[in-house]
Amino acid sequence: MTGTQEGEETAVAQTTYTVTGMTCEHCVASVTEELHEIDGVAQVSVDLATGAVTVTSSQPVDDEQIRAAVQDAGYALAAS
Numbered sequence: 001m002t003g004t005q006e007g008e009e010t011a012v013a014q015t016t017y018t019v020t021g022m023t024c025e026h027c028v029a030s031v032t033e034e035l036h037e038i039d040g041v042a043q044v045s046v047d048l049a050t051g052a053v054t055v056t057s058s059q060p061v062d063d064e065q066i067r068a069a070v071q072d073a074g075y076a077l078a079a080s
Contacts, residue, residue: 013061016054018078019070022046027075034069051078 019031028046031053035044040059046052055066067077 012058014054014056015061015063015066016052017066017070018051019046019053019075020051020078021075022048022051024048027073030073031070031075034073035066038065038069 022028022031025048028048032044032046035041035053035055038057038061040057040061041055042058043054043056045054045056053070055061070077
C-alpha cells in the first residue's frame with residue numbers, strides 16, 4: 001500500500017524559527033502547545049540549546065501566526 005494512512009497529514013512546508021527566552025523543558029512544552037493550535041501545523045520540533053523551533057505543516061502557515069503563538073506562550077521570535 002502506498003500513500004498516506006487515513007488521518008495522516010502530509011507535510012508541505014517546514015520552516016525553522018529562532019525563539020528567545022526559553023530556558024527549560026516547560027518553556028519548550030509551552031511553545032510547542034501554542035504552535036500545535038495553529039491550523040495545519042503537523043509537527044513542532046524544538047532545540048532548547050539553540051532556540052531553534054522547526055514547524056512542519058500540511059499547509060502554508062503565516063509567520064505572523066507563528067509569532068503570535070510564540071508570544072502567547074510568553075516568548076519572542078528573534079529578528080530575522
